[in-house]
Amino acid sequence: MSPQARFAASLLTPGSRCPPGLMTWNGSDPGRRFDVYRNNVMVSLIDALADSCPVAEALVGTRFFRAMAGIFVCANLPVSPVMAHYGKGFDAFIRTFEPAAGVPYLADVARLELLRVQAFHAADAVPLKSADLAHVLANADALPGARIALHPSVAVMPSPFAIASLWLAHQSDDVSAALGGVDAMRAEAVLISRVGLDVTMFSIDAATSVFVTSLAADMALASAAGRAQATDPAFDIPAALALLLRGEAMIAINFPESMLND
Template identity: 50%
Template sequence: MSSQSAFAAALLNPELPCPGGLSTWNGSDPATRFAVYRNNVMVSLVDALADTFPVVQALVGEEFFRAMAQVFIQANPPRSRLMAFYGHDFADFAGAFPPAASVPYLADVARLEMARVLAYHAADVDPLQVEALQSALADPDKLTSLQLMLHPSVQLIESRFAVFSLWAAHQGTLCLSTVDPDQAQAALVFRNGLDVVTQALVTSSATFVSALQTGQTVMAATDTASGIDPEFDLSHALALLLRWQLITQIITGVPCHEHKH
């Protein structure tokens, strides 16, 4: 292990000794100075995670969250100077963290909060004009192969828990005591201007959006959503995407997978 690697490893692991070869400008004890520096770094990283996952922290309490965050940091040190996305794997970690097993929805709430970060930092793409979609939908020759590209900020969280309501209750829009955590929910996260929007979606609409994101045609995505709910309303789902300007491109060519006959 190089001296830099040894320094980094010791910086995030208090069980490792102070690296050798350190000196201070004023002759003070290097080990003491290093311990202070190590503590400051850890506190800064824990604070960064707390900023990204405020609802997760509220659900388990500050003391528990900070202890959990320290374990995460030791196992997942930052690999980039860009700290905005640090904690991308925190949801998976929280879901497998034994002391948090009594809060089974914690991981999905963390995924929603990270989705908000990803949406905020996503690329900017101009929305499609409503008239262009109306024209494409009116052409029966194009309808069977019509695909829609969604804005890069669009994130979809589907959970067997009340992930949206749990998040919303900590924004002051719902009373937490009225939330049934075991109610399956889906949440759509996206950026509108400079604001990140989070809203609940019914299961069939979430299935439709997910199918579009995987490259299914509008017709195929509609069939998939209708399989979830025979009363799925395509017009309502498209109106939602148009209202929030989330459709950025129409593709009318025949998808590659449809050539495989």
């Protein structure tokens, strides 16, 4: 084991002795100094997760959340110094984390919160406005094969749990009262998009969720609409497109080149 690997391993093992060869300038015990450093590493990373997932923290309480986050941190050190990107995989970890099994929606709420942070930091792109869509109507013949490029901040999150309602209830002044009206076991889907500079969430139905997910996977418009319709025959295409427009979620509509009339 290299000295670096040994140092890192000691950092992640509470109670372990400090790596051999460490010295202090004034002859004090390097073990104690190393303990301080180790605690700083853990506390700052746990703080980062807590900052990103305040609702998940509220759902289980600070003590539980921080202990859970600490176990995640030990197995998932940051790969970038930018803490906004730290926490990838935290929701998957929660899903398999036995002590949290009694709060089945915890993982999805954490994922929603991480997606919000990602949306906030996603790259800029100029969204399509209604006025930009004139050429779309001029090329109606090519629409079925067209592909919609979504804004980098856009994410879709379907869940078997009422993640949007749970999140929203925690933004209320009286969280307990707001939670009283929430049925956590009801499936919900959320479209996340940065509108202007604000991360915005839209509650969407299952068919719209399939539609936008298909568009995000670069599926042609007709195929994406077809999949959404297969999910729910009542799928409302105009409403879904209006939502994408209003949510500033589209940045381009790309036609198959052979079909352009201009």
